[in-house]
Amino acid sequence: MNDELSEDVRAAVGAILDGRDAHPGDFDRPLWTDLAETGFHLLGVPEEVGGSGGRLRDLAVVADLTAFHASRVPVAEAAFLAGWLLGRAGLAVPEGLVVASLDEARRTTGLRLSGCLRTPWARHADHVVTIARSGGERVVAVVPTGGGVERARNLAGEPRDTLVLDHVAAIAAAPADVDAERLRERGALARSVQLAGAARAVLESAGRHITERVQFGRPLARFQAVQQQLAALAAEATAMRLSADAAVLAVEADAADAGIAVAAAKAGCSAAAHTVAAIGHQLHGALGYSQEHRLGAATTRLWAWREEFGGEAHWQDRLAAAVSASGPWWPLLTGGAR
């Protein structure tokens, strides 16, 4: 996936992220502002609705790098989800920080929305994009925040809030062919990319640590048992990256295998997260278990993200269902469900 365009994005986003100190709060607003200045926060969202344009693979680069750096910014929720919903409905991107809710709201009289909607980062958001349903009809709607937000966090300390709407008037709405299930697939794709990014952070940290840490008179890297562990970690991290990248390309191409690509990527990345985190911690010794070390920022994300938008069991069952629905296994694997 390393074509030149994405490499430019990689270099530019890298320049923004490299050497930045970890932000003390749960939202790195200065970083978000920097990303927003260059438009990297809304890559892959059509320009017609006020996004930054570009391809999904470019957005994936931003998600990968911010995950690698454990940056406290809602790239997935703003661009992968909210931006995508707005693009599908042809609605303009509203002002400020915009995130998506994962559940469908109920649409009551007119354009008033109700429901308790899981909405990551809601506490920091200015607007929330949500799917709203009335009968079998769905619209994408924009609501202001400010009302009730119930706060919670995932294992990595990221905001995982619930937005409580009680007949709140939408400020914009338009019909769109989306539902919570499709949104979940989109989230699973984003998390696969992010899981792979966090896994790479673990691999890099482990590789550096074992060449620096000396025991028994030599660097740990000189012990074969340690090398074998690192190679096993590298294999899983590489498989995660390849599956996430391949899923991004399949979705970008709107290919027949996009659905199974996302399911396979999330099932695989969620399942591999344990191996990566466990080997990562083992190789770092107690040092990696201290909060001060940056390893924890990556492993807590692995532990949180592997469950979000469905853990491996969910996506494994989906794949099995796809097999039984579409018949032969091998054609499904090579071409997707048609």
Added chain:
Amino acid sequence: MTATIELSAHRLDAGARRLRDEVRAFLDDERAAGAFVPRCDAWMTVPDPAFSRRLAARGWLGMTLPRRYGGHERSPLDRFVANEELLAAGAPVAAHWIADRQMAPSILRHGTEEQRRRYLPAIARGECYFAIGMSEADAGSDLASVRTRARKVAGGWEITGAKLWTTGAHFAHAMVVLARTDGASTDRQTGLSQFIVDLPAPGVEIRPIRAVDGEHHFNEVVFDAAFVPADSMLGERGAGWSQVTAELAHERSGPERWMSTVPLLRAWAERQGGDPVAARELGRLTARAWTLRQLSLSVAATLARGRSPEVAAALVKDLGSRFEVDVVETVRRLAGIEPRGGGPGLEGLLADAVLHAPAFTLRGGASEILRSVVARGLGVR
């Protein structure tokens, strides 16, 4: 320390889809005509020269070779597609597999014009099969310690030594032999050269070795001062090690390194009976298979760009061969059947798979060695 192994995702184009459909249609016809029954690990253990020639007639051997050597000048990715279809079908491709996979590219790259003309068109016609003479009794993972020697004599070389585990030597028309031409065994990687030895040949004895499954797949090949002409050296004198290493990228990277038990998985997938535990495991294996296929494809794409992704190939082979075993143990645990050697359907596929599984993580480089290659590739050794 570099945190990544260079590999990027690749999507096949529409041409690949057409080729895939052609190969599938051919395989359907062959199966319908009773020309073969799907077998696990068939690329290593089920030779069928007539089948190989029929594939060749379709243009699916020597696919990437230049036309002037009887090839078809197609992309390595086309070759990837044709091969993964053959593997998924469990087709009997062992006769030509090694020749087509690694000897054709190696001879094209290192061979003399005469060697190319002699071997490549025959390989592309499905009429020339090869065996690989690398391993010996005391040179397994530590390949650089080979003891087979080639001594310069008038008009050629005299080879003395014994190769072990030589797959297919009993039906191959030639084998490539790694031998010491210069220096002593303490020189390790330097002083080794490769020879192409036509089989059978005077002074070369091929002794069958039966494997755990009771079958004859590999051999001991003993060279007793066997004479080979000077023009049978492959590549440069003393360059044997670097040539073998380049060959390994081909040997380790193909889809056969994760697909040996796909015929079993495929048959099991099509026989699901509503058990939710089995369904979930099928989902798990499907996700893994999907990822391994992407990995394998991206290695093929890297090779197609003319690079030699040794580290990535080692990584993918390690993951792939573990998956092959995982498939066997998962199906065995959940299918509720007993393996039946030579039997039809799932029982027969399972029998082969169980009996061949120990070889998956050894042949082509043991897993531990592959992981060392990966660790070195990450800069930590």
